[in-house]
Amino acid sequence: MLNNRKKVYDFPHKAIRYGISKLVQESGRTDYSDPKDVLQLLELGKEIFLMLKIHARDEEGVSLKHLEEKDPQTSLKDKEEHKYLEEKIEELEFLLDRIKEEGEQAQSISEEFYIKLIRFQTDYFSHMTREEEETQIRLHLYFSDAELDEHQKEIMSSLGGDELKIWAKYLIPNVPTPIKNRFEEMLKTFS
DSSP states (O other): OGGGSOOTTHHHHHHHHHHHHHHHHHHHHOOTTOHHHHHHHHHHHHHHHHHHHHHHHHIIIIIHHHHHHHOTTTTHHHHHHHHHHHHHHHHHHHHHHHHHHHGGGGHHHHHHHHHHHHHHHHHHHHHHHHIIIIIHHHHHHHOOHHHHHHHHHHHHHHOOHHHHHHHHHHHGGGSOHHHHHHHHHHHHHHO
């Protein structure tokens, strides 16, 4: 039964949902006239956008690559959405850079950033839901849980130490203790 199968997107999507939501929350409460507040938001944004890029890179380099070996057409929708989302990330990063450069004049740019970030959150969450409902089914169709474990090991072994720290930072506070323990055990094998 599919419900008992390994859920490939469980860990990364929990971390991403938490991270993007935190970025939206912080961008709404930031005092843009306070350089310290702005710097904290910039650092958070860089971290979240890096996590999203890592996820897309790893998904395309492992999960979707293996799917394409079974059926070349199965990853087209995912890659198309990734391209669209990457363009939105670049636009948001550009706005964050402008906020940093503008200093006290950042208020109008910050409003644009906040509105575009909320739209991005909606788009990204919809993308993840589709992956969990459609791409996950294809992965279950073509691969055993043991093979999916090998894919996960391939992804984990490709992550650098700083990348692992980012994933841990946004996953661990966002999951129940048994999942947290499972993730921490998995991290030990890759540290």
